[in-house]
Amino acid sequence: MFTVEVADDAATQRRGLSGRTSLAAGTGMLFRFDEPATRTFWMPDMAFAVDIAWISDGAAVGVDTMTPCVEEDPADCERWSSPGPVDAALEVPAGALDAVAPGTPVDLSGLGPGAS
Numbered sequence: 793m794f795t796v797e798v799a800d801d802a803a804t805q806r807r808g809l810s811g812r813t814s815l816a817a818g819t820g821m822l823f824r825f826d827e828p829a830t831r832t833f834w835m836p837d838m839a840f841a842v843d844i845a846w847i848s849d850g851a852a853v854g855v856d857t858m859t860p861c862v863e864e865d866p867a868d869c870e871r872w873s874s875p876g877p878v879d880a881a882l883e884v885p886a887g888a889l890d891a892v893a894p895g896t897p898v899d900l901s902g903l904g905p906g907a908s
Contacts, residue, residue, distance in 0.1 A: 809838035820884035828877035841886035
């Protein structure tokens with residue numbers, strides 16, 4: 793279980809966790825999307841790695857570990873894309889999702905728009 797901030801508007805989703813120096817264990821940021829779609833994230837202005845769970849219909853469909861971008865030009869930063877359409881993504885400290893496999897249920901009830 794994680795205590796999360798919900799990125800529920802475009803500005804908050806664009807900013808994400810950038811500019812922070814760390815992310816405490818057991819915390820994260822949840823990105824909720826109005827419509828399922830393939831999503832792409834990147835790591836400019838990040839000082840630490842995070843795990844991202846790609847979520848569709850209440851289940852993880854994939855997990856990636858994203859590392860900070862060290863490129864001078866943000867356009868050269870690596871990008872990570874969901875393995876298909878997702879309606880949410882969860883970023884937590886790197887390593888926290890090591891045991892999460894595709895199909896793992898994710899309870900998002902009560903967390904932002906579209907909560908069930």
